[in-house]
Structure formats: C-alpha cells, structure tokens
Amino acid sequence: MTKNKFNAGLVQFSVSENPAENEKKAVEFVKEAASKGADVICLPELYRSRYFCQKEDIDYYDLAEPLNGRSAEIFTKLAGDIKKHIIVPIFEKRGPGIYHNSLLFIDNNGKVAGVYRKMHIPDDPAYYEKFYFTPGDLGFKAFESEFGKIGTLICWDQWFPEGARLTSLQGAVILFYPTAIGWHPFEKEEHGAQQRDAWITVQRGHAIANGIYVAAANRTGFEKPVKENDGIQFWGSSFIADPQGQIIAQASVDSEEVLVAEINLDRLEYIRRNWPFLRDRRVEDYLNITKKFID
Amino acid sequence: MTKNKFNAGLVQFSVSENPAENEKKAVEFVKEAASKGADVICLPELYRSRYFCQKEDIDYYDLAEPLNGRSAEIFTKLAGDIKKHIIVPIFEKRGPGIYHNSLLFIDNNGKVAGVYRKMHIPDDPAYYEKFYFTPGDLGFKAFESEFGKIGTLICWDQWFPEGARLTSLQGAVILFYPTAIGWHPFEKEEHGAQQRDAWITVQRGHAIANGIYVAAANRTGFEKPVKENDGIQFWGSSFIADPQGQIIAQASVDSEEVLVAEINLDRLEYIRRNWPFLRDRRVEDYLNITKKFID
Numbered sequence: 001m002t003k004n005k006f007n008a009g010l011v012q013f014s015v016s017e018n019p020a021e022n023e024k025k026a027v028e029f030v031k032e033a034a035s036k037g038a039d040v041i042c043l044p045e046l047y048r049s050r051y052f053c054q055k056e057d058i059d060y061y062d063l064a065e066p067l068n069g070r071s072a073e074i075f076t077k078l079a080g081d082i083k084k085h086i087i088v089p090i091f092e093k094r095g096p097g098i099y100h101n102s103l104l105f106i107d108n109n110g111k112v113a114g115v116y117r118k119m120h121i122p123d124d125p126a127y128y129e130k131f132y133f134t135p136g137d138l139g140f141k142a143f144e145s146e147f148g149k150i151g152t153l154i155c156w157d158q159w160f161p162e163g164a165r166l167t168s169l170q171g172a173v174i175l176f177y178p179t180a181i182g183w184h185p186f187e188k189e190e191h192g193a194q195q196r197d198a199w200i201t202v203q204r205g206h207a208i209a210n211g212i213y214v215a216a217a218n219r220t221g222f223e224k225p226v227k228e229n230d231g232i233q234f235w236g237s238s239f240i241a242d243p244q245g246q247i248i249a250q251a252s253v254d255s256e257e258v259l260v261a262e263i264n265l266d267r268l269e270y271i272r273r274n275w276p277f278l279r280d281r282r283v284e285d286y287l288n289i290t291k292k293f294i295d
Numbered sequence: 296m297t298k299n300k301f302n303a304g305l306v307q308f309s310v311s312e313n314p315a316e317n318e319k320k321a322v323e324f325v326k327e328a329a330s331k332g333a334d335v336i337c338l339p340e341l342y343r344s345r346y347f348c349q350k351e352d353i354d355y356y357d358l359a360e361p362l363n364g365r366s367a368e369i370f371t372k373l374a375g376d377i378k379k380h381i382i383v384p385i386f387e388k389r390g391p392g393i394y395h396n397s398l399l400f401i402d403n404n405g406k407v408a409g410v411y412r413k414m415h416i417p418d419d420p421a422y423y424e425k426f427y428f429t430p431g432d433l434g435f436k437a438f439e440s441e442f443g444k445i446g447t448l449i450c451w452d453q454w455f456p457e458g459a460r461l462t463s464l465q466g467a468v469i470l471f472y473p474t475a476i477g478w479h480p481f482e483k484e485e486h487g488a489q490q491r492d493a494w495i496t497v498q499r500g501h502a503i504a505n506g507i508y509v510a511a512a513n514r515t516g517f518e519k520p521v522k523e524n525d526g527i528q529f530w531g532s533s534f535i536a537d538p539q540g541q542i543i544a545q546a547s548v549d550s551e552e553v554l555v556a557e558i559n560l561d562r563l564e565y566i567r568r569n570w571p572f573l574r575d576r577r578v579e580d581y582l583n584i585t586k587k588f589i590d
Contacts, residue, residue: 120575139580159572161456161504162581169589198503198540205500208493209456245493277454280415281587285434286457289584292576294464 004266006147008174008213009038010259011047012238012251014221019048019063023074029258030075034082036260039108039147042087044219044238045155045178046101049091051219051234055226056131064093072104072112080110085145087152089178091132092117101133103152103178105143114143118154119163126184126229129156142172148265151175151212158199158216162289164206169278174213174263175206181218182234196235204245211243211272213263220254243271299561301442303469303508304333305554306342307533307546309516314343314358318369324553325370329377331555334403334442337382339514339533340450340473341396344386346514346529350521351426359388367399367407375405380440382447384473386427387412396428398447398473400438409438413449414458421479421524424451437467443560446470446507453494453511457584459501464573469508469558470501476513477529491530499540506538506567508558515549538566 011029015022026047033041046052048071052060065071067090075088085108092102101118117136121129140163142149151172157163158177167175181199183192207214218238224231239250240261249261272278288294306324310317321342328336341347343366347355360366362385370383380403387397396413412431416424435458437444446467452458453472462470476494478487502509513533519526534545535556544556567573583589 119577119580122575124569124571135577156575159504159570160576161460161500162576162584165456166581166583166589169583169586171588171590194539194541201496201540202500202503205456205497205504208497209454209500244489245496246489274419275454276419278588280417280451281455281457282414282430283585283587285414286461286585288461288464289457290578290581291464292578293466293573294461295466 003147005262005264006039007037007260008215008240008263009033009036009041010215010217010238010240010251011041011043012218012220012236012259013044013256015047015050015219015223017050022048027074027078030078030086031082033258033260034084036258038084038260040085040087040145040150042176042178042215042217043089044217045089045180046091047089050223050225051180051232052225053129053132054126054223054229054232056128060132061099064091064099066093067104067112067115075104075106076110076112079106079108083108085150087176087178089154098134099132100136101129101154103154105150105152107145114141116141116152116154118157120156120160122156126232140166140170142167142170147263148173153177155179155181158203161206161209164210168210168212172212173265173268174215177203177214177216179216179218180234182232185230185233188233196237200237200239204241204247207241207243208245209277211268211275211277213240213243213268215240220256243268298442299559301334301558302332302555303510303535303558304328304331304336305510305512305533305535306336306338307513307515307531307554308339308551310342310345310514310518312345317343318365322369322373325373325381326377328553328555329379331553333379333555335380335382335440335445337471337473337510337512338384339512340384340475341386342384345518345520346475346527347520348424348427349421349518349524349527351423355427356394359386359394361388362399362407362410370399370401371405371407374401374403378403380445382471382473384449393429394427395431396424396449398449400445400447402440409436411436411447411449413452415451415455417451421527435461435465437462437465442558443468448472450474450476453498456501456504459505463505463507467507468560468563469510472498472509472511474511474513475529477527480525480528483528491532495532495534499536499542502536502538503540504572506563506570506572508535508538508563510535515551538563
C-alpha cells in the first residue's frame with residue numbers, strides 16, 4: 001500500500017577535482033538528509049566530478065564508470081544501511097565508445113531498482129555535452145516505490161514539457177531533476193537574474209501543468225577547469241515545488257545545503273481533483289508533437 | 296517581408312448584461328489600443344456577454360452568433376478602418392446543436408483571415424463549459440501576418456503545454472490567450488494568491504519552453520448571474536511575457552485597461568539562439584503524448 005506522505009531530500013554541494021573527496025562528501029550529505037527525515041534523496045548531476053563538459057577532451061572519459069561501478073557500490077551499501085532511496089547521477093560507461101549521462105534509482109533495500117539515461121542533451125558554450133553523451137535510449141521513467149512512482153529526469157530535460165508530461169503520465173507523484181547549471185561570469189550581471197528565474201519558472205510550470213511535485217538538485221560553487229573559458233558559477237538554488245507550483249523549500253545560491261520537504265499525496269490528489277487538466281487533454285490532436293517542426 | 300518589431304495590445308474590461316453595451320465598450324478599447332500604437336489587438340474571451348457558463352441554461356444559447364455574425368460585422372469594419380489586426384473571441388453558433396468557444400483572427404485589411412475553436416474545454420464548478428461548447432475540430436492555429444505568425448489559443452488551453460508547443464511549432468512568434476478566469480469568493484482568501492500565481496507561471500513557462508512571446512487578455516469585475524452560486528471575481532492581471540518568461544506589461548486585478556507592449560523579433564531570435572530547446576527535442580520518443588495515460 002502506498003503511504004500518503006514522505007519526505008524528499010535534495011543535496012546541494014560544491015565539487016572538487018578529487019572524485020574520492022566528492023564521493024565522501026556525497027555520502028555524508030546523504031546521511032545528513034536521512035537524519036533529517038528524508039525518504040528519497042537526490043544528489044546533483046555528475047556529483048562525482050567537476051563539470052568536465054566545459055571542455056571537449058577525451059581524457060575526461062576516464063571519469064566514467066559502468067552501471068555497476070564505484071557509485072553503485074558505495075550507494076547501494078549506504079541505501080541498504082540507512083534504508084532510504086537514493087538517486088545517484090553517474091557518468092555512465094556503457095560500452096566501448098558509448099557513454100551516457102545517467103542516474104541510478106537505488107531503493108531502500110540497497111538494490112539498483114532502475115536506471116534513467118538523460119534524454120535531452122545540450123550543447124552550448126561551456127556545456128559541450130553532445131561530445132560526451134549519447135542521448136538516452138530508455139525513454140522516460142517513473143520507478144515504483146512504497147511512496148508511489150518516482151519520476152527522474154536530468155538537467156537539460158528541465159526545459160522540455162514533453163519530458164515532464166511523459167513521466168507524469170506514468171503515474172509519477174514527483175519529478176526529480178539532478179542538475180548542473182550556472183552562470184557564465186561574463187554575462188551574469190546583465191542576464192543572470194532572468195536566467196535563474198526562467199530555470200525555476202519553467203519547472204514550476206511543469207508542476208502546475210501536471211499537478212505534480214518537482215524537486216531540482218543543483219550543484220554550487222565556481223569551477224574553471226580550463227584556461228579557454230571563464231568558468232561557470234553554479235547557481236545552487238535547489239528547490240522543491242508543490243503540485244500548484246508553490247516553492248515549499250529552496251536552497252541559497254552559494255552554500256552547501258541539504259533540503260528536506262514533505263511530499264503529501266493527499267495534497268497532490270486534492271490539487272488534481274480541483275485542477276483536472278489530465279482529464280481534458282486532446283490526445284487525438286497531439287500527434288504533431290512527434291515532429292521537429294510543423295512546416 | 297516580416298517586420299522585426301510590432302506592438303501587441305490587450306484589452307481588459309468588465310462586462311455588463313447588455314451585449315450592445317459590451318460591443319460598444321470593446322470597440323472603444325480597441326480604438327484606444329490602436330491609438331497607443333498596438334498592431335495586433337486581443338479582446339477577452341466571450342467579450343460580448345457575461346460569463347454565462349456559471350449556470351447550465353439552454354436560454355443562453357441565444358447569445359451565440361455565427362462566424363459571419365454581429366461580431367464579424369463590427370470588427371471587420373473597424374479593422375479595415377484603423378488598419379489593425381483584431382482577435383475577437385465569440386460564442387459561435389456553427390449549426391443546429393453545434394456551438395463552439397471560438398475566435399476570429401481579423402487582419403488589418405478587415406478580412407476574417409482565420410478562425411480558432413477552443414480545443415480544451417473545462418468543466419468545473421461555475422465554469423460549466425462542456426455543457427455549451429463542442430471541443431474545437433480545427434486543431435491548433437497560427438495565422439500569417441506581416442509581423443510573422445500569430446498563434447491563438449483560448450483560456451483553459453493555457454494549462455496545456457501541448458497547445459503552446461503545437462502552436463509554436465508552426466512558427467508562431469506570439470501566443471494570444473483571450474481568457475475569462477477568476478476567483479470563487481468563498482475560497483479567494485485561502486487559495487486566491489496561489490491560483491492567480493499558477494495561472495501566470497504556467498504561461499510564463501510556455502514562453503520559456505518555446506522561446507515565444509505570450510499575451511493573455513482577461514476580463515475583470517464581479518459577475519453573479521445566478522442565485523445558485525457565489526459568482527466569480529474575475530482577476531484581470533492581463534499580461535505580456537517575453538521569450539524568456541519575463542513579464543514586460545501587466546494590468547491590475549480590478550481596473551479596465553489597455554496594455555501595449557513591443558514584440559521584438561530580434562529578441563525572440565536572440566533568445567532562441569541562446570536557448571536552443573527546439574533543436575534538442577526527442578521526437579522519436581514523444582509518441583506516448585497521444586495517450587490519455589500510460590498504464
């Protein structure tokens with residue numbers, strides 16, 4: 001039977017150049033989230049390394065790990081010990097020449113209960129992800145849990161209403177978005193506030209349109225791994241929004257934090273009854289969504 | 296050749312029980328918008344009558360008009376005189392027993408250049424639209440103009456990312472949403488602020504996700520046409536958002552206003568180049584959008 005309340009936990013931290021340090025920090029923050037009552041805990045995207053996609057460099061493939069690699073080892077053990085669900089984003093080495101930006105959904109028995117591979121891959125100055133990551137081929141995912149279905153997406157997916165909708169339509173009660181997004185220092189003063197606001201707003205929009213909780217875990221800190229660019233100031237601001245798009249918890253821009261908020265399935269049901277959008281979709285007229293452009 | 300700038304105009308007013316009065320008021324406000332420089336001017340949903348959907352009553356069908364009825368007559372003449380585009384929402388009588396919640400897209404030569412019929416029809420306490428309106432069968436629409444393609448949707452469509460996407464994918468540069476939405480007095484104090492905020496946020500989300508201008512024209516005023524319920528306090532708040540979701544013009548909750556803002560296609564292009572979401576859609580994995588639920 002599904003429980004009607006649980007706590008979502010988000011971990012926001014800054015990442016060093018040393019993967020072993022990052023692993024250790026992630027474990028400590030997950031434990032802290034658990035001690036604060038979190039039942040499903042999400043780490044930021046690619047938590048184990050600096051955001052290497054600022055440069056196209058084949059040596060960075062050394063950072064990748066298989067689905068049953070180091071992150072799976074550490075966090076299945078931890079999840080089994082503390083009896084919590086943990087969402088662990090990894091740089092996945094799937095096979096020779098095939099890498100993904102993925103996450104493990106680890107259940108509270110310490111088993112890898114599911115995998116999601118980032119579907120929408122960006123390629124923008126200092127976010128050269130199309131160089132590293134093959135777009136996901138597992139489709140959109142919502143994983144069974146004792147609290148209902150848990151939807152997972154990753155970062156750039158945030159900007160696509162289709163991803164939120166296709167995950168919600170599987171019966172998800174919450175969408176987790178592990179993230180690595182920040183400002184280019186050269187444009188922060190002019191455009192920074194609007195960029196961060198757009199990032200929050202579009203995800204609040206997904207919460208409203210789908211009547212679903214949304215939880216985004218971002219990294220914080222400044223990273224400048226290469227001389228060639230100005231680096232990225234990751235903007236933190238991890239947050240949890242309720243099914244009406246109201247923000248019920250939010251982290252700061254620049255400190256490491258654990259965020260815990262109650263996910264109330266009675267409230268979700270109440271909102272969905274009062275705002276019955278899923279009832280009225282005109283699916284017979286949506287086929288053109290499967291086109292790149294209607295011309 | 297498409298001009299790279301134009302002005303959008305929104306008319307927000309309160310509606311009386313007398314259609315002739317409402318017509319007259321609408322004409323005056325359209326003229327005012329034109330005098331303030333608006334090139335494409337949008338009236339609120341069902342501008343010609345009180346929001347009769349608060350009650351299911353067959354006598355209200357008397358308010359309906361054909362596509363070439365009274366509203367077309369008045370506003371094609373006006374559009375030709377002032378040389379402006381006008382979006383005129385009507386209660387359409389299409390044939391015996393077939394009524395729609397529609398709009399006329401009238402061009403600046405005074406011709407009805409297109410028709411849109413509301414695709415998503417609500418049915419909620421005091422918004423009994425499913426009683427009156429057959430869901431639209433023309434699909435989603437963007438109409439050619441000298442300023443680029445103008446997308447139109449109506450009210451409840453606002454909550455559906457599919458409508459915004461399918462209109463944007465036709466190359467629209469702006470989405471107009473004539474609207475009639477407000478508060479139930481009995482719940483305004485507890486839920487009113489969040490409801491209005493959700494309405495604005497979900498539409499700003501469409502602007503961001505599609506890199507498009509969004510303009511919503513709502514009515515204002517209190518209407519209590521029947522004893523059986525508390526009436527609706529229409530919340531005004533008409534607004535125009537830019538392609539990054541920033542609000543560039545907004546009306547008050549309770550006064551009649553004309554809102555005019557610049558639609559800058561260079562800015563739209565700039566935002567779409569910097570936030571290239573349309574490039575990265577995974578259309579091969581979107582087919583399930585055409586399902587009511589994925590189970």
